[in-house]
Amino acid sequence: MRDEDELRERARKATGKKAALGPDIDLGEYETAPVPHQYLADQELCMVPQAERQRLEMAGVDVTQQTRGGTYFQKDTTVVHCGVKQEGIEVLPIRVALERDEWIRDYYWKLVAVDADKYTAAAELQLHDGYVIRSLPGASSMYPIQACLYLDKDGLQQNVHNIIVAEEDSELHIITGCTTAPGLKRGVHVGISEFFVKRNARLSFTMIHNWAEGVLVRPRSVAQVEEGGLFVNNYICMKPVRSLQMYPTTHLVGEDSVARFYTIVVGSPGSAHDLGGRIYLKGPGSRGEIVSRVISNGGNVIARGHLIGEVAGIRAHLECRGLILNGGVIHAIPELEGRAVGVEMSHEAAVGKIAQEEINYLMSRGLSEDEATSAIVRGFLSVDIEGLPPQLKLEIDRAIEASDKEMM
Amino acid sequence: MLLIEDLQVNIGGRAILKHIDLEIKPGETHVLFGPNGSGKTSLIMAIMGYPQYEVVAGRIVFKGVDITHSPINERAKMGIGMSYQRPPTVHGVKTRQMVHICAGGRPDVDPEELASRLNFASFLDRDINAGFSGGEIKRSELLQLLAQRPDLVLFDEPESGVDLENIALVGEAIAVLLEKEREPGNARAMSQVKRERSKMGLIITHTGFILDYVPADKGYVLYDGVLSCSGNPAEILNWISECGYEECAKCAMKTS
Numbered sequence: 001m002r003d004e005d006e007l008r009e010r011a012r013k014a015t016g017k018k019a020a021l022g023p024d025i026d027l028g029e030y031e032t033a034p035v036p037h038q039y040l041a042d043q044e045l046c047m048v049p050q051a052e053r054q055r056l057e058m059a060g061v062d063v064t065q066q067t068r069g070g071t072y073f074q075k076d077t078t079v080v081h082c083g084v085k086q087e088g089i090e091v092l093p094i095r096v097a098l099e100r101d102e103w104i105r106d107y108y109w110k111l112v113a114v115d116a117d118k119y120t121a122a123a124e125l126q127l128h129d130g131y132v133i134r135s136l137p138g139a140s141s142m143y144p145i146q147a148c149l150y151l152d153k154d155g156l157q158q159n160v161h162n163i164i165v166a167e168e169d170s171e172l173h174i175i176t177g178c179t180t181a182p183g184l185k186r187g188v189h190v191g192i193s194e195f196f197v198k199r200n201a202r203l204s205f206t207m208i209h210n211w212a213e214g215v216l217v218r219p220r221s222v223a224q225v226e227e228g229g230l231f232v233n234n235y236i237c238m239k240p241v242r243s244l245q246m247y248p249t250t251h252l253v254g255e256d257s258v259a260r261f262y263t264i265v266v267g268s269p270g271s272a273h274d275l276g277g278r279i280y281l282k283g284p285g286s287r288g289e290i291v292s293r294v295i296s297n298g299g300n301v302i303a304r305g306h307l308i309g310e311v312a313g314i315r316a317h318l319e320c321r322g323l324i325l326n327g328g329v330i331h332a333i334p335e336l337e338g339r340a341v342g343v344e345m346s347h348e349a350a351v352g353k354i355a356q357e358e359i360n361y362l363m364s365r366g367l368s369e370d371e372a373t374s375a376i377v378r379g380f381l382s383v384d385i386e387g388l389p390p391q392l393k394l395e396i397d398r399a400i401e402a403s404d405k406e407m408m
Numbered sequence: 409m410l411l412i413e414d415l416q417v418n419i420g421g422r423a424i425l426k427h428i429d430l431e432i433k434p435g436e437t438h439v440l441f442g443p444n445g446s447g448k449t450s451l452i453m454a455i456m457g458y459p460q461y462e463v464v465a466g467r468i469v470f471k472g473v474d475i476t477h478s479p480i481n482e483r484a485k486m487g488i489g490m491s492y493q494r495p496p497t498v499h500g501v502k503t504r505q506m507v508h509i510c511a512g513g514r515p516d517v518d519p520e521e522l523a524s525r526l527n528f529a530s531f532l533d534r535d536i537n538a539g540f541s542g543g544e545i546k547r548s549e550l551l552q553l554l555a556q557r558p559d560l561v562l563f564d565e566p567e568s569g570v571d572l573e574n575i576a577l578v579g580e581a582i583a584v585l586l587e588k589e590r591e592p593g594n595a596r597a598m599s600q601v602k603r604e605r606s607k608m609g610l611i612i613t614h615t616g617f618i619l620d621y622v623p624a625d626k627g628y629v630l631y632d633g634v635l636s637c638s639g640n641p642a643e644i645l646n647w648i649s650e651c652g653y654e655e656c657a658k659c660a661m662k663t664s
C-alpha cells in the first residue's frame with residue numbers, strides 16, 4: 001500500500017508541471033467524470049452503426065474480429081469489449097488487474113515516471129482504464145491483438161494506462177487504433193504505455209491514430225527490451241489532429257536486443273505534430289533503427305529522433321525524410337549521442353519536394369501527372385517493415401491508401 | 409508514322425538540335441549514331457515530350473496528330489515509349505508495380521513471365537532503379553517496355569553496359585518489341601512479314617552490336633545537333649570507324 005500512496009503523492013505534486021515539449025494544455029477545460037457505455041458482446045460489436053464502424057476500420061479495428069486474436073475496446077472512460085481467443089495471451093482492463101493481480105505492480109509506473117508532467121500525473125490521479133496485454137512464456141499470437149481507444153463524448157479528457165508484457169520466448173503482435181466519434185469537436189487523450197519485452201521475445205506494436213481536428217493528444221510511452229528481444233514500434237497518423245506531442249523511448253538493456261521505430265505522418269492544415277523516437281542502447285551488441293516519413297500538407301511537423309549509445313559495439317541508425325507538398329513546416333531534429341568508445345551511430349535527414357524527373361518518368365509509362373504524384377507519395381510513405389504479420393502490413397497500406405485521395 | 413519537320417530544340421537557351429528532319433514509317437527501325445554530347449538523347453527526349461527540351465521551331469507529328477506540345481503521358485498513351493539511358497530511382501515504387509503501370513490495366517501482362525524472359529525476376533520486388541547496375545537498368549527498361557508495348561519505341565543505348573550473356577536476351581527483347589523476332593521454321597515470305605509489321609523503332613547506339621539482333625532500315629549520324637549522312641546503318645558504322653564522326657557528318661549524302 002505504501003507504494004501506491006507514494007505514487008499518488010508524487011502525482012499530486014506534478015499536476016501543474018508543464019511538459020518539456022509541445023504546447024501546454026489547460027486540462028481544467030475538459031471533463032474527466034466517468035462516461036458509462038453499454039458493454040458489447042461479440043455479435044453486438046459487429047453491429048455498431050455504419051459511421052462508427054467506418055471510423056473504427058480506418059483506425060485498423062476489425063469489428064468482426066476474424067483476423068484478430070483478441071480485442072480490447074474502450075469508449076471514453078468505459079470498457080465496452082474485452083476478450084481473447086488465443087491461448088497463451090491475456091487481455092484485461094488495467095483496473096481489473098490493479099484490483100486483482102499482485103504482479104501488475106511489478107510493471108505499473110515502472111518505466112514511465114508518474115511525475116514526468118501533468119499528463120502522467122492526471123493518468124495516475126484520474127485513471128479511467130486501459131489495457132493489459134500479456135503473452136505467456138513461449139506463446140505466440142497467430143493473429144494480432146487489437147485495442148481501440150475511442151473518444152465519443154465531446155469535451156472529455158480520456159486518461160488511459162496500458163501495460164504490455166511479452167514474456168520470455170513469446171511473440172506478440174498488437175494493433176492499436178485511436179479514433180473519435182464522427183463529428184466530435186474537442187477532446188484530450190492522455191495515454192501511458194509501458195512495454196516489457198523479456199528475453200528472446202518479439203513484440204510488434206502498430207498504432208494508427210485517427211483523431212479529429214479539435215483533439216489534443218499526449219501519449220507517454222517507454223519500453224524495455226531484454227537480452228535477444230525485439231521491439232518493433234510502428235506509428236501511423238494520416239489524419240488531422242490539433243496537437244500531438246510524444247517522444248516514445250526504448251531502453252535496450254539486454255545483450256543483442258533490437259528496437260525499430262517506424263513513423264509515418266501527414267501534417268494537415270491546422271495540425272501540429274511534435275514527435276520522435278528515442279533509443280538508449282545499453283546492452284552489448286544492441287541495435288536500434290528509427291525511420292520516419294513525414295509529409296506536410298500545410299501542417300506543422302517536428303520530427304525528432306535521438307539515439308544514445310552507451311556501450312561499445314552497439315549500432316544504430318536514424319533516418320528522417322520529409323516531403324513538403326502543399327506548404328507547412330517540417331522540422332527534422334536528429335540527435336546522436338555517443339557515450340562510449342566503439343559505438344556506431346549514423347543518421348540521414350532530408351526535407352524536400354517530389355522530383356519532377358520522377359513524375360516525368362512515370363508519365364512516360366502512361367500515368368497522368370496526378371497519378372504519378374500519388375504513386376510517388378505512396379512509395380515515399382511505404383517503408384519495408386521487417387517482422388510484421390501480413391494483416392498489419394495490410395492495415396498500414398490501407399491507412400496510407402485511404403488518406404491518399406484527400407492529400408492531393 | 410513518326411514525322412519530324414525542321415525541329416529545333418534548346419536547353420536553357422542553348423541550341424541543342426538544329427533543323428532536324430526525320431520520318432519513320434510503320435514497320436521501320438532507324439539507328440542513330442553520333443559522338444558524346446551531340447544531342448542524341450535530347451532528340452528522343454524531345455520526341456517523348458520532356459519539357460526542358462524546349463521546341464523553338466518545327467513540329468513532331470505522330471500517327472497524323474501534331475504532338476509537338478502534347479504532355480508526356482498523352483504521347484505515351486498514343487503509343488510512344490522509351491528506354492532510358494539514365495532513369496531516376498523512385499523510392500518505394502517496386503519494379504513489379506512499374507510493370508503493372510506500364511501494362512495500363514491490360515490483364516494479359518504477367519510480370520513474372522516477362523521478367524523471366526529478361527533474367528530479371530529477382531528484381532521485381534526491388535525499388536525501381538535503386539542501386540541497379542548499368543546492365544540491370546537496361547533490362548529493367550526493356551521489361552517495362554514489354555509490358556507497355558508501344559508502337560514507337562525509342563531506345564537510348566540499350567546494349568551499352570550489358571554483359572555477353574545478357575546481350576542476347578536484350579537483343580531478343582528489342583526484336584520482340586519491334587516485331588522483328590526471327591520466326592523459326594516459318595516459310596512465310598519476307599515481304600509478307602514486313603507488311604504486317606507496324607512497330608517503329610529509333611535506336612541510339614555507339615557500337616552497333618544491337619544490329620546483330622535487330623535488322624535496321626536506316627541509319628543517321630547526329631553531329632553537333634545536325635542530322636546528316638542517312639544511309640545503310642552497317643555502312644555508316646564502317647565509315648565512322650574508318651574516318652571518324654566529323655568526316656562522316658560532312659558527307660551529306662542523301663540516299664533515303
Ligand SMILES: Nc1ncnc2c1ncn2[C@@H]1O[C@H](COP(=O)(O)OP(=O)(O)OP(=O)(O)O)[C@@H](O)[C@H]1O
Pocket residue numbers: 419420424442443444445446447448449450451460493
Ligand atoms: N539539362 C541540361 N542542361 C544543360 N545542358 C544539357 C542538359 N541536358 C543535355 N545538355 C547538353 O546537351 C548536349 C547534348 O546532350 P545529349 O544528352 O543529348 O547527348 P548525347 O548525344 O545523348 O550524348 P551521349 O552519347 O554521351 O549519351 C550536351 O552538351 C549536354 O551537356
Ligand SMILES: [Mg+2]
Pocket residue numbers: 448449450493564
Ligand atoms: Mg545520350
